[in-house]
Amino acid sequence: MVDQSASIDIASLVKRHGTTLAVDHVSLTVQRGEFFSLLGPSGAGKTSVLRMIAGFETPDEGTIRIDGRSMEAVPPNRRPVNLVFQSYALFPHMTVAENVAFGPTMQGASRVDIISRVRLALDMVKLSLKEARLPSQLSGGEQQRVALARALVNRPSVLLLDEPLSALDQQLRQEMQVELKSIQERAACTFVCVTHHQEEALTMSDRVAVMHQGQVLQIGSPQDVYEFPTSAFVARFIGVSNELRGMIRRIDGERAIVQSPDLLGEVQIILPTHMAIQVGSPVTLLIRPERLRLSTAAQRMSGEQSLAASVDKVLYSGSDRRYLVRLGEHVVWNVRVPNDESRRNGLVRGDTLHVRWQISDAVVLTE
């Protein structure tokens, strides 16, 4: 059965580069109109997946369907997708308007049609006034928008973006994240974006697939992959995560007690329902720095966990303070505290205190 609402349907895709598996049995479905990101470190195979969707690389195994149609043996110029290249790949000898008109011209659109479509596309990216310029006369952000217009003018059923914001500086990158998202909504087009930048992926995407060593580790909404990572890799790659390794000591209904060799005290957790955990199972706890609170008092509210710690380092970063606190000889955690007025006189190195968190905020992983 072919899913009718699927824009892209990828089934057990494999690509080998020599003896290494660049893409290792990747299966995923992108819904129509969705902003979908492939997130992962360099070498994770995400660009390979994108290039196979575009048609520049041929899969060794598996299938790619776009709008329900198999893309086997379909060359890039016959696919209903367009790619925005990482380097933009604007034609240096053509003006902005000529660049944007290239696709429709190649498709044999009429002159009148081309002119109106180019105008619309340039309006969409707010570059109508610069249509007679050459790419080299534009700023990086403008070149990026020409690349977008040149792809969107073809009304592709899927727009592919390869590290779209990597060549821009920090300020412009944040503006373009918002811009890209709104362009996607205006164009009502499926976007598949490759990036190694986790904040970018979380901000723009409806769903994210986290890739590592050729495999998709987790697919979900930005909230899902951030709050409920299913593996230590995903937790570490997306944001900062505090970890604690330990073993289940006791199980008490839906709660359990974990003991860690690195720690004096015991930690209470909520057992994840979907995992089979017994007494003696090794587990890893993951807690985000912003979910931790610091207090001098040891007593805790119900549903809270508290551990004794000492301040190792204080890092001031304007909007918040980061504390590195030591819980044991080998355990140093990150705690992020918003820089509001009450904490103006913050803690200093060597202070002893208690780290507290809601036990429901700790993510439990079995290895």
Add this chain to the structure above:
Amino acid sequence: MKTSAPAGRAEFSGRAVCWWLIGPGLLWMGLLFFVPLCLVVVISFASRGTYGGLVWSFSLTNYLDLLHPLYARILGQSILLAAVTTVLCLIMGFPLAYFIARAAPRRQGVLLLLVMIPFWTNFLVRTYAWMFILRTEGLLNTLLLKLGVIAAPIELLYSNTAVVIGLVYGYLPFMVLPLYVALERVDRTLVEAAWDLYATRWAMLWQIIVPLARPGIMAGCLLVFIPSLGAFLTPDLLGGARSMMIGSLIQHEFLVARDWPLGAAISCLLMLFVVGMMSWSLHAAKPLSRQEDES
């Protein structure tokens, strides 16, 4: 003052070093290239003595003689043969250069070396080899007869065809090298982008690759056209008396007819033509960046 004195001396010694470095080359070019060139221009206004000597009297007779249709026909034929040579070199050289430019980086060096290997043998020797291949009872005719492709030997040697074959053979590397440099610089992702934007292979070639490689195409064409136009060895050996080119004519006037002033006048005319054509094509092949500044 204290600080400026050593600085001044350093600059002086720097300039002295500079002159020592460029001096030999400058002297060489000046004495052996510029002075003789001036001599040729001067001689072109002199006239021929009864026994082939020079008579130093200023006259324009040599240039007026060149108005004779015979010379126009030889110049026209030379331009035609050089143009045909250039076009054939471009047609054959472009795919070759593209292939080398897109080969694995490690193989590119080997392939370029192969293109240049013919230079290891003297040009005259290689042109003689072509005479053996092309003549009536030569290698090519023998082979074609044996294979039954032709019934009677074809007369190839001493024709314009033979001249063009020789010129194309000799100057093909001069086309391949600048084309390779230009094509190697064409960003592959631009070609991919065109492919992604529905271009056929033909469109990728004409809309993207050729325009971006234009400076290299121009350079290659000049490097083939100019020496082909002035060539005298190849037309002499392979063309015989039937296909006179302007280079052979100049050589003939200087060495056989012993009419130095006329030979010099033809040389000047050829030089003017070449300089005019070069400045035109340099203008046409201007890099993109400079055209942008004008707009």
